[in-house]
Amino acid sequence: MSESPRCALCRTTEDPRPNRIGGIDLCRRCHDGGAVAAAHARGFQLRVKCGFVGHGDKRVYVAQGDASVARPLFDASFRRKGLASLVGLLGMTIRVEDPLFHKLGVIITRDKPGTHRFIDDDGAQTAVMDLLGEDVSVKVKRAGQVKLSGRRKHEPFDQTAIERELAVLLVHLDGYAAS
16 A cells, blocks of 8 residues: 655645645645644744735735745746846846746846756746746745735735745745755
8 A cells, every 4th residue: 555645845744635736745734724834843934914905996905925944045036927027138037948937927037057956847837836826926035035925906815825835935945955
């Protein structure tokens, strides 16, 4: 009889039917709201706040997050396509092989070798795409900090989904930093 996959976030729970998010397996507990506690247990810092500003027609939904891993990383911003893609004219963007990624987002960095080494991993790329799909931008700093921000007009953010996807990104960043 084969063992159930172990959750890549909490690293303790075996789940016969894990959820695959960002290229890693998550147990039901981490998937359904336990991602922050599991991230903290691993020594990661993770905080996400979702809400709104303004009233009536002027209401805008916002999401902000801070996270960190204990190891040095690289400097890069992962953003949805739009005005951010104009930065490509300055030679600060990098490309990956996945055409779907390029339809969705842009990568802005001055640390091209480090960023390429991270984003060339399919799971890491998927984790970034999941967050971009939530209409948030992600900044990774060399010191291990991760900043997340987003604004949208018509629909509230799903805080549990953003927490889960940010925790998955931290697992990938930690693996990158350890290699």
